[in-house]
Amino acid sequence: MSIFKKALASVGVGAAKIDAVLDKRDYMPGERLEGEINIVGGNVEQNIEAIYVRLYTEYEVEHDDKKETRTALIGEFLAAGAFTINIKEKKVIPFSGTLPYDIPYSIGKTKVWISTGLDIKQAIDPSDVDPINIIPSPLADEVFRAFQELGFKMKSGVCKEAGRRHQLRLPFVQEFEFIPYAGDFRGKLDEVELVILSTGENVMEVMLQIDRKARGLSGLFAEALDMDESYVSLSIHKHELPGLKNTLYQLINKYA
Known part of the structure; x- marks a missing residue:
């Protein structure tokens, strides 16, 4: 049964869950982004390689009078190194990082979000996506x-x-x-x-x-x-x- 559960966890069924909670919603470029990451273990013990927090936005590309939207990585922070999460275990890990000065403002169509993920070897990485509001400096x-x-x-x-x-x-x-x-x-x-x-x-x-x-x-x-x-x-x-x-x-x- 444990082998079956591990196989399911490797494709995301019964795997650990992650949820990032920010201290606030509005930030300016160059400001500290702070919060905590809540992790709940799944149905099997899992070895976590790392926890990362990445910043993303979208931008337009025009070729031959056609527009397409691409996703850009703005920055990333390492929140934690390797550890093991046990069955149904709960962990709270604080994190912080400095927002880059060239991060775009949340104006018009522009949206910025963070993606927090667990890096699990040979498995689908659980992740959590949260929008943040970047206000002008x-x-x-x-x-x-x-x-x-x-x-x-x-x-x-x-x-x-x-x-x-x-x-x-x-x-x-x-x-x-x-x-x-x-x-x-x-x-x-x-x-x-x-x-x-x-x-x-x-x-x-x-x-x-x-x-x-x-x-x-x-x-x-x-x-x-x-x-x-x-x-x-x-x-x-x-x-x-x-x-x-x-x-x-x-x-x-x-x-x-």
Whole structure:
């Protein structure tokens, strides 16, 4: 009977169960992710190689005018090394890890989740999936606030495959689309697309694609050839936040 039970456990029937419980739901990039992992043994004793906590999101890839969605591993923590879980035994294992600064924000279609799993040799690994909410860092929040004060509203926020010219840790960037609905740029611009590349707590790189509104036949011609788009970037430091709105206004107005 024990051999039969082991065979069942190897395919997930009667195997150990796992459940991760986080201390909270909302996190910022660079913050500590903390919680505990509850494990309940199954119908047989099992040797656990390791417990891992992995961070995932999804991003869009476009080829030949077709879009597909891929899953990206953002980061991972080792919560525990090898141990044995006995029949019906209960264990609680605390874990913690630092979220990367380039983790995407939970805005628009973007979702971030953790997958907690038991690494069991020659068996299906039990796992638990939990969504987490990544809120903008203080720096990013000020950037979004400045756009709002300039008369823009965010239309979308989505993770897209990064071009080869971007040398990034992750295969995607998170792109935010802003539409001018008031202020000086209404009627001048179609949209401004924004990418934030966070490298730390006090500085971030901001990339803008400024899309001018077509005016007359020459404007329509430029739009057809994508000549109406300008690409600019700037670094924003924490001490520059008081003048951020004016800095962005001057930059965008230069290409409007």
